[in-house]
Amino acid sequence: MIANNPLDTLRTVFGYRTFRPFQEEIVTRLIGGGDAFVLMPTGGGKSLCYQIPAIHRPGVGIVVSPLISLMKDQVDTLRENGVAAAAYNSAMGEREARQVLARLHAGELDLLYVAPERLMTDAFLERLREIPVALFAIDEAHCVSQWGHDFRPEYVGLGRLRGLFPGVPVIALTATADVQTRSDIIDRLGLRDAQVYVTGFDRPNIRYTVVDKQKPFHQLLAFLGNRPQDAGIVYALSRKRVEEVAGKLRDAGIEAAAYHAGLADGERGRVQEAFLRDDVRVVVATVAFGMGIDKPNVRFVVHYDLPKNIESYYQETGRAGRDGLPAEALLLFGYGDIAVSRSLIESGNNPEQVRIELHKLNAMVGFAEAGTCRREALLGYFGERLAEPCGNCDLCLDPPESFDATEDARKALSCVYRVGQRFGMGHVIDVLRGSKNERIQQLGHDRLSTYGIGADRSAEAWGSIIRQLIHRGYLEQDLANYSVLKLTPAARPLLRGEVSLTLAKPRVKVAPVKKEPKRKGVVASLAERDEDLFQALRALRKRLADEQQVPPY
Ligand code: ADP
Numbered sequence: 001m002i003a004n005n006p007l008d009t010l011r012t013v014f015g016y017r018t019f020r021p022f023q024e025e026i027v028t029r030l031i032g033g034g035d036a037f038v039l040m041p042t043g044g045g046k047s048l049c050y051q052i053p054a055i056h057r058p059g060v061g062i063v064v065s066p067l068i069s070l071m072k073d074q075v076d077t078l079r080e081n082g083v084a085a086a087a088y089n090s091a092m093g094e095r096e097a098r099q100v101l102a103r104l105h106a107g108e109l110d111l112l113y114v115a116p117e118r119l120m121t122d123a124f125l126e127r128l129r130e131i132p133v134a135l136f137a138i139d140e141a142h143c144v145s146q147w148g149h150d151f152r153p154e155y156v157g158l159g160r161l162r163g164l165f166p167g168v169p170v171i172a173l174t175a176t177a178d179v180q181t182r183s184d185i186i187d188r189l190g191l192r193d194a195q196v197y198v199t200g201f202d203r204p205n206i207r208y209t210v211v212d213k214q215k216p217f218h219q220l221l222a223f224l225g226n227r228p229q230d231a232g233i234v235y236a237l238s239r240k241r242v243e244e245v246a247g248k249l250r251d252a253g254i255e256a257a258a259y260h261a262g263l264a265d266g267e268r269g270r271v272q273e274a275f276l277r278d279d280v281r282v283v284v285a286t287v288a289f290g291m292g293i294d295k296p297n298v299r300f301v302v303h304y305d306l307p308k309n310i311e312s313y314y315q316e317t318g319r320a321g322r323d324g325l326p327a328e329a330l331l332l333f334g335y336g337d338i339a340v341s342r343s344l345i346e347s348g349n350n351p352e353q354v355r356i357e358l359h360k361l362n363a364m365v366g367f368a369e370a371g372t373c374r375r376e377a378l379l380g381y382f383g384e385r386l387a388e389p390c391g392n393c394d395l396c397l398d399p400p401e402s403f404d405a406t407e408d409a410r411k412a413l414s415c416v417y418r419v420g421q422r423f424g425m426g427h428v429i430d431v432l433r434g435s436k437n438e439r440i441q442q443l444g445h446d447r448l449s450t451y452g453i454g455a456d457r458s459a460e461a462w463g464s465i466i467r468q469l470i471h472r473g474y475l476e477q478d479l480a481n482y483s484v485l486k487l488t489p490a491a492r493p494l495l496r497g498e499v500s501l502t503l504a505k506p507r508v509k510v511a512p513v514k515k516e517p518k519r520k521g522v523v524a525s526l527a528e529r530d531e532d533l534f535q536a537l538r539a540l541r542k543r544l545a546d547e548q549q550v551p552p553y
C-alpha cells in the first residue's frame with residue numbers, strides 16, 4: 001500500500017482525525033526501525049501503533065496474538081478498511097493456509113496475524129527469512145511473563161525473535177503490567193533497547209476512597225443510602241459472602257442481585273441483563289462478574305473484601321464511570337482480609353507463584369495504606385506519573401489525621417525484637433496485647449518483657465501501626481519466610497528514643513455524597529435510619545475508646 005505520512009494513513013485508511021496520546025510517537029519510532037514497549041489500558045488504541053508502521057514499512061508486519069478469536073476480529077476490521085491482512089493459525093483448513101502462505105511470499109500482505117507456536121517453527125521462520133519483514137508486534141505481551149496474570153509457555157519462545165531478525169523492529173504491547181512484569185517482559189523478549197511508553201491509565205472521574213473495615217455491612221448500607229439513585233457493583237471474595245450480602249441488602253429494601261460462577265448460566269445472564277437495563281440497582285458479585293460488562297453508568301464499585309492484587313482492583317474499579325461522569329471506588333480495608341488472602345496464597349504449591357502473589361498482595365496493601373494521593377500510588381504501580389496530587393481521592397480531599405505514634409512504634413519494634421525477629425504480624429500483636437493463646441505459652445512468650453504492653457489497643461489498631469511501620473521502612477516483612485517481621489537499620493534511632501514518629505489514624509467512616517438525594521423514598525429514609533446506626537456505632541467506639549484510652553477515630 002502506498003502511504004504518505006502516518007497522519008494521512010490514520011485519516012484515509014482508519015478514518016480517525018487525530019492520534020491519541022503516544023500513538024504518533026510510537027508509530028514514528030517503529031517506522032524509524034526502533035523497538036518499543038507499550039503499556040496502555042484496554043481500549044487505549046494499541047493496535048494502530050503497529051498497524052500503521054506495518055503499512056508504511058516495506059514488507060509484512062507479523063503480529064503475534066494469543067487468541068484466534070482476537071485475530072479474526074482484527075483481520076476483519078482491517079480488511080473492511082482496505083488493508084491486506086490475513087491470519088495464519090490452527091483454525092484454518094489446509095487449503096486456506098496454503099493460500100495465505102502464497103500471498104505472504106508474493107509480498108501481497110501488509111499484516112499477518114500468527115499464533116506464537118505457529119510462528120516459532122523452523123519452517124515458518126525460514127520462510128520469513130526469505131521475504132522482507134516490516135516489524136514484529138507481540139500483542140498481549142504479558143503472556144511471556146510468569147509475573148503476568150496469563151502466562152503462556154508458547155510465548156516464551158518469542159524471546160528468540162530479537163536475535164534472529166536484526167534490523168526488524170519489535171514492538172511488545174500489553175494492558176496489564178506492573179513494574180516487575182514489565183522488566184520481566186523486556187528481559188524475556190530481549191528488548192533492552194526498546195523505548196518504553198506508558199500511558200492512559202488514569203481515570204480522573206473515578207474517586208478512590210479507602211476506609212477501615214469495621215462493620216462492613218453497615219458501612220456498605222451507609223454508602224448505598226447516600227446514593228439512592230445510583231447503580232453499582234459490590235465485589236466480595238467468596239460466593240458465600242456474595243449471597244449473604246445480596247440477601248441482607250434485599251432485606252434492607254435495596255434492589256440487589258447476587259452473581260458468581262456457581263450460578264446457572266441462565267441465572268447469570270438474567271442478572272447481567274437486569275443490571276444493564278437498570279432493573280437491578282446493585283450487583284453483589286465475585287470477580288466472575290465484569291468480563292464484557294459494558295454498562296456506561298455504573299456509578300460506584302465497592303470492594304467489600306481486599307482484592308488480591310492491584311491489577312484486579314484497577315480492572316474492577318475501572319468498570320465505574322465509563323460514561324466519564326463522576327464515579328466512586330470504595331474499598332473496605334480490613335486487617336483480617338490480609339491474613340485470609342495470605343493464607344490462601346500460601347496454600348499454593350508452586351513456590352515461585354506463591355512468592356509473586358504475596359508480592360502483589362503486599363503492593364495492594366500498600367495502596368490501601370497510602371498516606372498521600374491514592375491516584376499517585378495507583379498509577380505509580382503501573383509506572384505512570386501524575387504531575388501533581390489528583391485532588392479527587394479521599395487522601396487529597398481529606399488528608400489523614402495523624403497522631404504521635406512514637407511510644408506505640410517503640411513498643412511494636414521492641415516486641416518484634418523480643419520474639420527474635422522470627423514471627424509474623426499476628427503473633428507480634430498477640431504478644432503485645434497479652435493474648436493468652438496456647439502458642440504464646442508454649443513458646444514462653446508470655447514471659448517476655450513486651451508481653452501485654454500494648455493491651456490498651458485493639459488488634460486492628462496494632463495492625464495499622466505495624467503496617468505503617470513496614471511502609472515507612474522501620475520493619476520489613478520476609479515474604480519468602482512466613483512473612484516474618486524484622487527490624488531495619490532505620491528502627492534503631494526510634495528504639496533508642498532519638499527520633500519521634502507520626503502515623504495516620506485508620507479511617508472508618510464512609511463520607512456522604514455532597515448532593516441532596518432528589519427523591520425521598522424508602523431508600524432515603526433508610527439512609528437516615530442508617531445515619532442513626534452510624535451515630536450509635538460512633539458513640540460505642542467512643543465509649544470503648546474512653547475505657548481503653550484509645551484515640552477515637
Ligand atoms: P487496545 O488494543 O489498546 O485495547 P484497540 O487498538 O483495540 O485498543 O482500540 C480500541 C478502540 O479505539 C478501537 O475501536 C479503535 O479503533 C479506537 N481507536 C484507536 N485509536 C484511535 C484514534 N486515534 N482515534 C479514534 N479512535 C481510535
Ligand code: MG
Pocket residue numbers: 046047139
Ligand atoms: Mg488490543
